[in-house]
Amino acid sequence: MTKHPRDSKADLELMRRVAAGDQSAIGDLYDRFGSLVYRMAYQTMPTRADAEDAVQEIFVRLWKTADRYDPKRAALVTWVMLLSRRHLVDRLRRSQARLRPSSLGESSGQAPSNAAEDLARLEHVERYRDVLELIKTLPELQQRVVIRAYLGGQTLRQIGEELNTPIGTVKSALSRALVRLRERAVEEAPI
């Protein structure tokens, strides 16, 4: 969680100043969430340079949408994470470097890989190292879905087609996987 808990009134005031283009407010916003957004981008983007580009774009997007921030809808940290995640997924889907089916051994003519093969192919990627340890603890379908969605930015429809699984099943598997991952992450976090 953010290291600088603030009350919602202060968060709202900050976002109003950000919306007005106040440079010191934008600096404050970066100081609070820059590291978090960078870590999200680093995990999602193929290179550090791409991650830095994404962070830059996300903060521009935060400025553009700052006047829509509603503390009743979400805490500021949640809102920043939601917006960042949406942007990263958009960027990943546009990027040629995203985790394509072929990188998971599912190019045309090949049989669909299983979860163990997916994991083996990704384990050498440094940015996935920690999260893969947790993903390994999930059931088979959840592993395959979360790798494609969380790390690969694939749509639910694409995943359903690749795994020959109904989209409702994919949706539920992903939702449950996320909840489990969160629980495991909390359990494993140092007190």
Add this chain to the structure above:
Amino acid sequence: MNTMDLIELAVLDALGMLEPGEAEQFEAAFRAAPPATQERVRAEQSRLADLERLLPNVAPSAHLRERVLLAVREAVLAAAVARASEIDDDSDLLRLRPTRGVTSIWRVAAIASAAACVAFGVAFGTMVNRYNELDNQIKSNIDSQVQLQAFGADAMDIFFNPDAVKAVRFVPKDPGNEMLVTLHYLDEKRLGLLQCGYFPIGASTRYELVVMKNGQIDSVIQQFKAEGMLTAQRLTDFIIHDGMQLALVSIDAVTNKKSILFEATITL
């Protein structure tokens, strides 16, 4: 859509996995849901912030902050340029409907002002492309509407009668200072047009343009507060002379201590 569906969608929303149509459907369902359900959804999305723990433990490079701030500032400028260019028939400046007591000369002035707005928009577009030249004198004329509102027809002299205008060059005391200041002086009118960009806004934050002598504040020309991205101040009966030293200071709300942000020496 029942509560469980809504929570499932909330989780997917947190992952950025909803298609545009689904995202709208989710937002609509969320707004229509009873407060208790909304609270559950909010709580679930907040809990997902714990996914932060799954992120790699890396730190951004030191230069990224500066890069991000510059990118946002460019976006803010670009938006200001776009706004300045959006002069349409609904603009008060261009509205020429019959008005009681308005002489034709004022209508001409209004048209001239509107033309100036458009001209400024073009000029500002060029400025954005030359953003690294932050000390360019007309650089901070980023919002013509603010400028016209504050300076009226005098603002047009800056562009259309440059011989009548002197520009004062301010130097930031701290090189890392990202604020902008320009001061234009119209000799014949004894008028100063001060513009401050990106000054921190706050009810308690005040600024002063002062005359310096022997390194000390000699007199105060104008005190003001920052208002939004661009603050414009009109300085009447403003007289400058060669060698005159000016400074722009901030005033601490608690201690009233004045700190110099920018300095300028007049060269005529």
